[in-house]
Amino acid sequence: MTIEDRKSHFLTLGKFLGQFELKDSVLDEKLPHNEKFFTEMDHKIDSAVHHNGWFNRENVVFSLQEWSKALTRENLDEWLSKYEFKEKEPKTVAVIMAGNIPLVGFHDFLSVLISGHRVQVKQSSNDKQLLPVIAAYLMALEPEFEKYISFTDEQLDDFDAVIATGSNNTARYFEYYFGNKPNIIRKNRNSVAVLTGEESKEQLEALAEDIFRYYGLGCRNVSKLYVPEGYDFDSFFKAMYGWNPIINQAKYANNYDYNKAVYLMSEFKLLENGFLILKEDGSFGSPIATLFYETYKDKDELKGKLEAHKDKLQCVVSHNFKEDEVRFGDTQHPRLWDYADNVDTMEFLLNL
Incomplete structure (x- = not known):
């Protein structure tokens, strides 16, 4: 052939x-x-x-x-x-x-x-x-x-x-x-999203796809948010609402209930809407039904931080934040040349 x-x-x-x-x-x-x-x-x-x-x-x-x-x-x-x-x-x-x-x-x-x-x-x-x-x-x-x-x-x-x-x-x-x-x-690897507080309703609704598709099990699923200090999560939660039927999936619901109980017993401060838990945390990978978040003051400082940890990241979802960003809603639509871990598989194969 x-x-x-x-x-x-x-x-x-x-x-x-x-x-x-x-x-x-x-x-x-x-x-x-x-x-x-x-x-x-x-x-x-x-x-x-x-x-x-x-x-x-x-x-x-x-x-x-x-x-x-x-x-x-x-x-x-x-x-x-x-x-x-x-x-x-x-x-x-x-x-x-x-x-x-x-x-x-x-x-x-x-x-x-x-x-x-x-x-x-x-x-x-x-x-x-x-x-x-x-x-x-x-x-x-x-x-x-x-x-x-x-x-x-x-x-x-x-x-x-x-x-x-x-x-x-x-x-x-x-x-x-x-x-x-x-x-x-x-x-x-994990994926993160950077929000500025100026996102449109449509962008946040697209972000919901990045978070919930495949129940968040993929490395391209957003598992953490970076938000500016003082960010109001009200618009974010409203944009997530269309995915509320996800809680009817038994395995997802079990994870939600378990993680919420563990966090509450540990007296962690949480935000939640009945099917998604937001927890402030420095880690990239969050449990199922949980989304970690972290606040930032300076965009350039955040860029440096993400660059320093690029070996742990698959996608950075944002709008006009960095050159190789992924648009809101696009994490589960990779192109053939979007290689996992940014390693060129085809070049590797052709050089065998």
Whole structure:
């Protein structure tokens, strides 16, 4: 397969993923092999929800739709145009995936195959339903993919490089076991938002998406706010209100109740609205249903602080605060060239 062949197959995959809706998905009869795989994917969406209490159909479909929007000719061309693809002997790249949100490891899967290498996938037990269907669909489109895609539940062996995503704790094990191979090893990251008090209602409502999508489980979810001293949270809480049904999800509600009880027993000062707790805290990573916040006096001083901790941050959401900021509402719409941990995965793969 040439790079153009691979791009063409992922374009078709993008159209396939775009069929699935929260309700009343409609089969596109023009897509190849669709009748079989449409039904299978729709079934696996339900299976994913059944196997992981943090997954619901809305979030799974949201992930599929986002990948469908990403896999367009324009996006693929813009992403790949800066790289030089040469035909060479493919390497086997082991990809160890997290399972915190649906298809969280798909970008690595895509990158390995687009680069012309073989992928050996070790999935998280929390997210094992969807990617095998995607892989099977690609193999139906192009049987040669059968030589390039494999899954394993066993110990990884016979690979040339590794991409592993996990916590700070698991990263130590990854570094120990895979340190002798070319590798990308990702650790915990969090995202923050910087508010000035001048945000519009629309910007704050968009920020709610950054906070609550996937119940806040992703590294791109905003887990902390920076607000100016004396900030009035009234407008912020009003903008969050549209997400109040989230408290009806049992696991989220359990986290809310538990964290609120712990904080109150510890006599921490809290702000809350019945489904989100705000706690002043210096840490970046907050528990589920809790958002940390910290006040600032000087913007330049805050910029320096965030720059000093950039290895812990995935996104900084703001408006006209810093050059590489993410717009309000955009954290869960990453582009193909928005690499996790700011490590260029494609460059790594092409240099193997």
